[in-house]
Amino acid sequence: MGPRSKTAVRRTLRAFALELVIYAALVTGYFFAVLHFLGGWLVRLETRHIRVYAVVAILLIIGQAVVLEAVTTGLMRLLRGGRSE
Amino acid sequence: MFFPISHAHVSPIYLVVVGFLIGVLGGFFGVGGSFIAGPALRLVGIDWNFAVGTDLAHIVGKSVVAAKRHRALGNVDLRLGLIMAIGTIAGAEMGAQLIQALKRAGNVNFVVSVVSIVIYLSISTFMLWESWKTLARAKSRNAARKSGPLPPKSDESAFQHVTTAIQRWRIPPMISLPASGVTISLWIILLVAFVGGLCSGFLGGGAGYIRMPSMVYVLGIPTHLAVGTDLFEIIISASYGTFTHAIKGNVDILIALVMNTGAAVGAQLGAISTQYFAGPKIRLAFVPLPLIGAAIVIYTMFSGHKL
Numbered sequence: 001m002g003p004r005s006k007t008a009v010r011r012t013l014r015a016f017a018l019e020l021v022i023y024a025a026l027v028t029g030y031f032f033a034v035l036h037f038l039g040g041w042l043v044r045l046e047t048r049h050i051r052v053y054a055v056v057a058i059l060l061i062i063g064q065a066v067v068l069e070a071v072t073t074g075l076m077r078l079l080r081g082g083r084s085e
Numbered sequence: 086m087f088f089p090i091s092h093a094h095v096s097p098i099y100l101v102v103v104g105f106l107i108g109v110l111g112g113f114f115g116v117g118g119s120f121i122a123g124p125a126l127r128l129v130g131i132d133w134n135f136a137v138g139t140d141l142a143h144i145v146g147k148s149v150v151a152a153k154r155h156r157a158l159g160n161v162d163l164r165l166g167l168i169m170a171i172g173t174i175a176g177a178e179m180g181a182q183l184i185q186a187l188k189r190a191g192n193v194n195f196v197v198s199v200v201s202i203v204i205y206l207s208i209s210t211f212m213l214w215e216s217w218k219t220l221a222r223a224k225s226r227n228a229a230r231k232s233g234p235l236p237p238k239s240d241e242s243a244f245q246h247v248t249t250a251i252q253r254w255r256i257p258p259m260i261s262l263p264a265s266g267v268t269i270s271l272w273i274i275l276l277v278a279f280v281g282g283l284c285s286g287f288l289g290g291g292a293g294y295i296r297m298p299s300m301v302y303v304l305g306i307p308t309h310l311a312v313g314t315d316l317f318e319i320i321i322s323a324s325y326g327t328f329t330h331a332i333k334g335n336v337d338i339l340i341a342l343v344m345n346t347g348a349a350v351g352a353q354l355g356a357i358s359t360q361y362f363a364g365p366k367i368r369l370a371f372v373p374l375p376l377i378g379a380a381i382v383i384y385t386m387f388s389g390h391k392l
Binding site: 020023027030031034035038039040042043046050051053054055056057058060061062064065066068069071072073076 | 086089090097101142143145146147149150153154320324327328331332334336338339341342343345346349350353
């Protein structure tokens, strides 16, 4: 591995570590928001309207995945100066 | 942290770490990772039915992230994925019916355990042989030409002659897959998807351990595209599985959402990593995964514990 690629790997790892720290902070806040605002509603839905709960569960997991993918891609781009990988 | 739907106390950090690890595996190999996620959820006391259903919901989220990333890298054949979803759902239903028949006969645990061990060991042995042979052949050819190792994203297979013979079966309608560079009979695609679905319904999980290798060896799809397309197909089949489990009260979506936060990072890391490895190397690295599945089944058979 040449000195230029070593520097690139080091820069990538540093950006990834920084990304993880920012992401962890965002996710921690998100946990409490989701459990606080959605927890009770989802439990009621699961006990009273199980079919609606099944649809909401799929929409929630897909919606969260799309948002998280956008957040991580955006963070990567931001920390690596316009490049996503 | 208390999760009220499954009435379980689980550390969210544990769930995020498990999600991250399965995300890396899923992004890199195109598998759902249920053979690790299920036991990992059982390990912290989550009931078996919730472990299976919640794992499927988490697989949907992780596959969305990994498939989006693979799509950006040009590794998803949407047409193939949509056709395969039809065969997979039909196969999954048939697998579930087989389980019901075995339940009635009273020997479901023994039969499923033996079949899964045979399938896992066969896949590992075959992929070890094929990828090893392909890499050795490329090495000796490169030594003769004095060229370097296989470049990243390159693909070839020691099993190519069989794949080519299968592609010569011109049973109409023929389907052209420009993204994969393959023209093949619709029936062969549906058969491969049906077998994958059958394994999913019969043995549980997304059955990526059989679908990804089948796409490479039977359909002749390049490994990187097989990984990305399998993930896309898993979104559809796992969503179906999540719905059916959720209406039976087997899904704690709060646990799945927490796991997915770790998987979002892991899946992207795994997907990006595929760009730096040639197809045969990805297939060689895949070999231990079915072995882990086999080890877990053997353990549960002989210890009586349901991990």
